[in-house]
Amino acid sequence: QVQLAESGGGLVQAGGSLRLSCAASGVTFKNYAVGWFRQAPGKEREFIAAITRGDSSTYYSDSVKGRFTISRDNAKNTVNLQMNSLKPEETAVYYCAAKWVVAGIVRDNYDYWGQGTQVTVSS
Secondary structure, eight states: OOEEEEEOOEEEETTOOEEEEEEEESSOGGGEEEEEEEEOTTSOOEEEEEEOGGGOOEEEOTTTTTTEEEEEETTTTEEEEEEOSOOGGGOEEEEEEEEEOSSSOOOSOOSEEOOOEEEEEEO
């Protein structure tokens, strides 16, 4: 069974940076497509970044493109999300999710989810 755990959230000032990590247990994480989502209070969950199995390709939503970077650390069995130039409106709970696929970017229907980590961006 795949278990995911996010870490690295916290409080940061506008314009600052945070690095989130999604650690997987029970599986070899590089064999899974992984996505990052966020959900702000009163808003729908937003898909913001993804990486394919084997990290051959990445995807970013327009809202984060150029500021966020998704990457793998296979030695640690993690997928990271480097977030730069953060904005107050990006305050949300950030989730990672995983799905076993042969190839391709996965935008929805993920099978496994972490519990989320809170990111708060102060103005």
